[in-house]
Amino acid sequence: MLGQTIADGILTGAIVALGAIGVSFGLQILRFANFAHSELLTWGAYLALVFVSFFGPGTPTGPFTFGWQLVAAMLLAGGLTGLLAWLVDLLVFRPLRARGAPRLSLVFAAFGAALILRHVIVLIWGHGTHAYTRELQIAVEVLPDVRMLPDQLFILGVTVVTVAALHLYLTYSRTGMAMRAMAENPALTRACGVEVEGLVRWTWILSGALAAMAGVFLGLTPQLHPEMGASLLLALFAAAILGGVGSLPGAVVGGLLVGLSENVSTLFVSTGYKTAMPFVLLLLVLFFRPQGLFGRKS
Amino acid sequence: MIGLFSYLVFFACVVLILGIVALGLNLQWGYTGLFNAGVVGFYAIGAYTHAILTAAPKPELIGNLGLPWIVGILGAMAASGLAAWVVGLATIRLRDDYLAIATFGIATVIQLVTLNWEALTGGGNGFSGIPRPLSGWLTTPFSFNLGYLALLAGIVVLVTLALDAMLAAPWGRALRAVREDEQAAVSLGKDATSFRLQAFVLGSMLMGLAGALYVGFIGFVSPFDFLPILTFQVWAMVIVGGSGNNRGALLGTLVVWGLWAASGIAVTKLVPPAYAAQGGAVQVILIGLLLVLSLLFRPGGLLGENSINSKPARD
Numbered sequence: 001m002l003g004q005t006i007a008d009g010i011l012t013g014a015i016v017a018l019g020a021i022g023v024s025f026g027l028q029i030l031r032f033a034n035f036a037h038s039e040l041l042t043w044g045a046y047l048a049l050v051f052v053s054f055f056g057p058g059t060p061t062g063p064f065t066f067g068w069q070l071v072a073a074m075l076l077a078g079g080l081t082g083l084l085a086w087l088v089d090l091l092v093f094r095p096l097r098a099r100g101a102p103r104l105s106l107v108f109a110a111f112g113a114a115l116i117l118r119h120v121i122v123l124i125w126g127h128g129t130h131a132y133t134r135e136l137q138i139a140v141e142v143l144p145d146v147r148m149l150p151d152q153l154f155i156l157g158v159t160v161v162t163v164a165a166l167h168l169y170l171t172y173s174r175t176g177m178a179m180r181a182m183a184e185n186p187a188l189t190r191a192c193g194v195e196v197e198g199l200v201r202w203t204w205i206l207s208g209a210l211a212a213m214a215g216v217f218l219g220l221t222p223q224l225h226p227e228m229g230a231s232l233l234l235a236l237f238a239a240a241i242l243g244g245v246g247s248l249p250g251a252v253v254g255g256l257l258v259g260l261s262e263n264v265s266t267l268f269v270s271t272g273y274k275t276a277m278p279f280v281l282l283l284l285v286l287f288f289r290p291q292g293l294f295g296r297k298s
Numbered sequence: 299m300i301g302l303f304s305y306l307v308f309f310a311c312v313v314l315i316l317g318i319v320a321l322g323l324n325l326q327w328g329y330t331g332l333f334n335a336g337v338v339g340f341y342a343i344g345a346y347t348h349a350i351l352t353a354a355p356k357p358e359l360i361g362n363l364g365l366p367w368i369v370g371i372l373g374a375m376a377a378s379g380l381a382a383w384v385v386g387l388a389t390i391r392l393r394d395d396y397l398a399i400a401t402f403g404i405a406t407v408i409q410l411v412t413l414n415w416e417a418l419t420g421g422g423n424g425f426s427g428i429p430r431p432l433s434g435w436l437t438t439p440f441s442f443n444l445g446y447l448a449l450l451a452g453i454v455v456l457v458t459l460a461l462d463a464m465l466a467a468p469w470g471r472a473l474r475a476v477r478e479d480e481q482a483a484v485s486l487g488k489d490a491t492s493f494r495l496q497a498f499v500l501g502s503m504l505m506g507l508a509g510a511l512y513v514g515f516i517g518f519v520s521p522f523d524f525l526p527i528l529t530f531q532v533w534a535m536v537i538v539g540g541s542g543n544n545r546g547a548l549l550g551t552l553v554v555w556g557l558w559a560a561s562g563i564a565v566t567k568l569v570p571p572a573y574a575a576q577g578g579a580v581q582v583i584l585i586g587l588l589l590v591l592s593l594l595f596r597p598g599g600l601l602g603e604n605s606i607n608s609k610p611a612r613d
Contacts (some may be wrong), residue, residue, distance in 0.1 A: 033395035035335070035402075092590055101597070104333050107395050108533065109593050111335070115530055115586030122579035234406055237399045272414035279403035286388050286396060 003146040013259025014159040018214035020239035020251040022207030028183040028246030032106040039117035041229035044212020045219040048077035057133040063150035065135035074216045078209035085208030121226045130224045155217045183246040238278035244292030314450040320535040320547040322504030328541035330497040331477035333398040339405030342524035344374035344506025349519040367431045378506025386498045412521040424520025540599025
């Protein structure tokens with residue numbers, strides 16, 4: 001029972017971590033709490049749905065419920081969601097930045113953008129649920145008494161590879177280093193001749209693409225609905241802050257802790273309160289270690 | 299004709315109730331610069347506390363103490379204030395947008411409690427039989443609404459005058475000093491954290507008061523009266539009206555709620571019933587657009603900040 005709960009928690013945690021990376025970038029590089037980030041998850045999932053409805057999810061490959069088409073759909077949706085994130089920046093956040101608006105004005109604007117993004121989805125696809133595929137699959141026993149669906153193992157595998165690649169990128173590439181520099185000290189980065197607007201654009205595209213990936217995974221386990229991203233918003237913030245804002249390993253560990261706490265809590269309290277766990281973790285960390293587990297004191 | 303008039307009375311009651319919420323948010327945001335993203339949570343705490351304290355006892359529910367109306371009102375304000383104090387203690391010193399995240403969280407948790415703690419809140423069904431003040435004297439629905447409107451108008455005038463007086467006093471100047479330049483305020487001996495916490499708690503108490511007045515008006519409470527969209531609506535009211543101006547907050551409430559109600563009516567008249575959900579989406583998109591566009595093009599709002607107290611003293 002506990003083993004299964006932990007496995008479920010790790011799966012939720014992987015998806016939360018992918019989304020939390022973008023939130024963490026937002027808090028540290030763009031310097032505001034982007035309440036619209038969760039809508040990028042939803043958009044990513046629905047954009048992939050558009051491709052899937054053209055090409056189909058593909059004939060099930062191996063133990064999975066989908067073929068290469070869904071993977072292609074995910075990549076395309078990732079690119080488009082990245083562009084969408086940038087477009088929102090261009091229309092909403094950049095004019096505010098240019099005017100030197102206070103950070104909280106950006107948070108507000110993010111609220112408005114979130115409302116618009118989410119309800120445009122309702123406008124197009126309605127309130128109901130959708131699924132990429134109706135194929136059924138059988139859970140496999142990965143450890144004694146721990147069963148997971150092949151699709152879930154796929155999600156975990158892809159997440160591990162993505163996070164590893166991102167880590168290498170942030171550590172060794174020029175842009176990655178510039179992003180980390182920007183997170184540490186924006187003024188100094190600017191003074192060193194880094195073209196900040198280009199970096200901001202790239203941060204949005206990267207955040208959007210990762211969010212889309214998380215959204216597709218959410219849609220795969222098991223379905224899509226307009227509130228799917230919004231219902232994770234608190235978990236994303238909790239993961240980003242818990243791990244220590246701006247730290248990639250922090251966002252991943254934060255995501256896992258949030259996922260685990262949500263699932264393990266169901267052993268003790270009614271499942272109705274599952275989504276309150278990220279808030280409890282968040283309050284605890286803000287009380288005792290506001291810089292997060294991996295963060296340094298400023 | 300009487301139908302339209304009684305609709306207007308009902309509309310005005312809702313505007314006044316939400317106006318109190320907007321005044322509370324304006325104290326937090328407009329005057330102190332605190333971002334409360336969980337407005338609906340504090341409103342809901344007030345509503346449920348009032349309901350639990352005043353409703354007639356029911357065997358299946360805890361609470362429902364049947365206490366007098368005024369006890370319910372005071373209890374609602376105390377409960378919302380207490381919740382704000384707890385959240386504020388944890389977050390008010392931190393980076394400003396963390397307060398937004400934490401208050402957003404508390405609203406989510408409150409919604410979960412209202413849905414899941416059935417023995418206290420009646421769960422998704424909510425509960426009815428919340429006594430309505432004045433209903434002993436005003437027995438027809440129309441005369442009750444009219445009487446309640448007068449009561450609400452009295453309370454709004456009282457709250458506005460009290461806020462104006464407090465904000466014109468040194469206390470209000472200290473709030474704005476903390477908002478504008480915390481370091482300067484601290485160097486002048488003001489305890490910034492304490493002033494923030496006071497404004498946050500007081501603003502949340504007003505939201506609780508409004509929640510109590512709302513259930514007292516409707517006579518019924520259920521989680522579906524406290525959806526997150528309300529937070530955005532109240533934010534739009536304060537931003538559109540002009541944050542930092544109490545009359546602006548009230549005007550913004552009238553404008554935004556008027557737009558919401560009018561677009562709702564337009565949607566039901568124009569959109570075929572099969573597409574009702576999509577029509578509702580249009581209403582929410584309008585609120586989102588209103589927020590974003592007013593931030594981009596009219597950040598000061600319709601009335602703008604009331605700067606009387608910031609003028610140099612006349613001698």
